[in-house]
Amino acid sequence: MNVNRVLEVHEGVPVRRLREFMGTLWREANLNAVMAPFEKPASSFVIFKECNNPVELEQLNPFIPVMHANAALSAIDFIGKREGQRVAIILRPCELRAFTELKKRPSVQFDVDSTIIIGVDCLGTFSREDFSSLVEVEGIEYITADVLRNAAEGGLRPQHFRTACQICDWSGPKGADITIGTIGVNSDQFLLVIVKDENTEDQLKVTALTDDKASEYQVSHREIVVGAIADTRADMREHLFSEVNGMGRFDELGSFLAWMANCSLCGRCLSACPLYRGEFKGKFGQVLDTSSDRHVLSELVNLGRWIALCSGCGMCEQSCDRNVPLTLLLSSLSHRIRRELNYSPGDPIQQAPWL
Ligand code: SF4
Ligand code: SF4
Ligand code: SF4
Structure with a gap:
């Protein structure tokens, strides 16, 4: 059974609370390294990289709505290189889907117990070009916060996400040890932290690192909204497929x-x-x-x-x-x-x- 917890967000900045959570997880789980999206100055805005020192978590930001690469393969390489070490990896749902498929290959082997997979809900990402233009006008913090606000509302407002995002199968991570929930969640007030089962909770002690138990409403509301987004996107997928088939x-x-x-x-x-x-x-x-x-x-x-x-x-x-x-x-x-x-x-x- 899932263990559902809440991280209270202060001053409406969810990424700051996530960084604090990752810092305490690093300490309590004796991590050697984290692989995740980090803010990067200049044009590319975000880079998926290894972090060997918790101080670097100050730049962690898996919420920025732009994606330069699918990190699944880098994550597999990272785990291979870090054999015997305790590591955590933060992935978006589509990266986690690819990671899961790579993990099934007979040639890929790693110690599941020493790797913590953290998935983040993802409403969508912009193309690099669109994101650059948006940043010029509105700034990176505003755009990131706006996508999170839209995620809280259930993706009701049209945003010009990439085609892949408009037809994405599922906006919630499947199979993660810990899921950071932002869809259907007022993330300027709290983030949901969903631990996949009691064994994982026993190992990671997430309860001690979070603020409160999530209410049934908070958990079920997120699930309903993630499902509703998937339904809308399935309709969009059928529509686009039928358009191209019609042509x-x-x-x-x-x-x-x-x-x-x-x-x-x-x-x-x-x-x-x-x-x-x-x-x-x-x-x-x-x-x-x-x-x-x-x-x-x-x-x-x-x-x-x-x-x-x-x-x-x-x-x-x-x-x-x-x-x-x-x-x-x-x-x-x-x-x-x-x-x-x-x-x-x-x-x-x-x-x-x-x-
Ligand atoms: S589809 Fe595009 S990226 Fe792929 S081989 Fe052709 S030109 Fe290159
Ligand atoms: S959309 Fe599919 S084919 Fe294209 S890069 Fe992603 S996994 Fe590969
Ligand atoms: S919406 Fe789906 S396809 Fe787009 S970045 Fe997020 S997980 Fe990937």
């Missing part, structure tokens, strides 16, 4: 290829994908590898498996300078494949059918 984009090869014709085969989208494992090695960014003895059938199998696991982060599209609408393309294909396979990527319990 014959997916159902007719010529139209589909016209869409793809703009692609320069640079391969940046593949490099941006945490789940891509070199399935097309030698075929992008250089001359087609005609010496490959890989059978076309295995290419198709790998392609289907890769797309089935898509976490919906949209980082492939964000990395594309040719405006190929990869989010819609991959998400539409992914939803079809997973429906056939009855598989839900990011579910920590379910195994991929081919594993």
